[in-house]
Amino acid sequence: MSAAPLVEERRPRVVKPLPLPELTAASLHLNNKIDQNLLEAIQSHLGASYHFNRTGPETFDCSGLVWRAFQDIGVDFQRGPARSYWAMFEPPAENEKFKFGNLVFFSGLSHVGIVVDEKGFYHSARHGGVMYSPFNDYWLSRIDGFRKPPTQQVQSTAKAKPRVTTEAVEEDREP
Numbered sequence: 001m002s003a004a005p006l007v008e009e010r011r012p013r014v015v016k017p018l019p020l021p022e023l024t025a026a027s028l029h030l031n032n033k034i035d036q037n038l039l040e041a042i043q044s045h046l047g048a049s050y051h052f053n054r055t056g057p058e059t060f061d062c063s064g065l066v067w068r069a070f071q072d073i074g075v076d077f078q079r080g081p082a083r084s085y086w087a088m089f090e091p092p093a094e095n096e097k098f099k100f101g102n103l104v105f106f107s108g109l110s111h112v113g114i115v116v117d118e119k120g121f122y123h124s125a126r127h128g129g130v131m132y133s134p135f136n137d138y139w140l141s142r143i144d145g146f147r148k149p150p151t152q153q154v155q156s157t158a159k160a161k162p163r164v165t166t167e168a169v170e171e172d173r174e175p
Contacts, residue, residue: 024133028100033086034073035100035153041128042071042122049129055079060124063114066103069114069122075151082112089147097146105144115146137168 023043025036045068051059051098056068067079076089086109092102113123114135120134133139144163 005034006137021120028117030100030124037073038069038101038114038151041069044072046122046132047130048124050124052117058128062124065122066112066114066126070149070151073150073151077150079139083109085112085149086147089149092146092148096148099148099150101149103149105147106139106142107144109144112144 009126015042021038025039026154028035028039030039032037042065043067045056045060048056048065049059050061052061053064054060055064060068061086061134063082064081066085067077070077078084082105085103086105089103090097096102100116104115105120111123113121115121116132118135120132121139122130122132124130125133128131
């Protein structure tokens with residue numbers, strides 16, 4: 001066997017960003033103000049780098065991004081790792097899994113993102129930071145399930161809050 005495959009395996013992973021689809025409240029048919037504000041909050045963090053155990057505003061881990069995006073629109077829940085969000089929130093109805101704003105969990109509850117629709121989700125990845133990713137074979141094969149965050153507690157006039165840096169206290173492991 002030649003040495004070439006071993007060299008290839010040792011090369012640093014380079015992430016080439018995919019073209020971001022045009023995701024607007026209109027294109028996603030987001031009619032309520034809460035969803036529109038959540039989309040705006042998430043998109044305000046696009047491109048932020050990944051850093052373990054951070055909640056922004058410039059760096060995030062996956063659960064930190066989830067927590068911050070919902071905090072930005074006035075949805076308050078305790079910050080924790082992906083596994084704690086799984087335990088904290090109820091599952092959505094079967095036909096609402098891919099509804100905008102639901103949480104999607106991967107790889108033994110070690111990674112979490114925010115569903116855009118049946119085509120993709122937002123998350124903070126170790127390689128690439130805060131980004132949109134399509135539900136391709138890689139991600140679909142790793143889905144553990146979905147949860148519905150408590151957005152009903154926010155009034156329809158909610159506005160995104162200014163970003164403030166805070167640090168998380170619990171561990172979060174991402175694939």
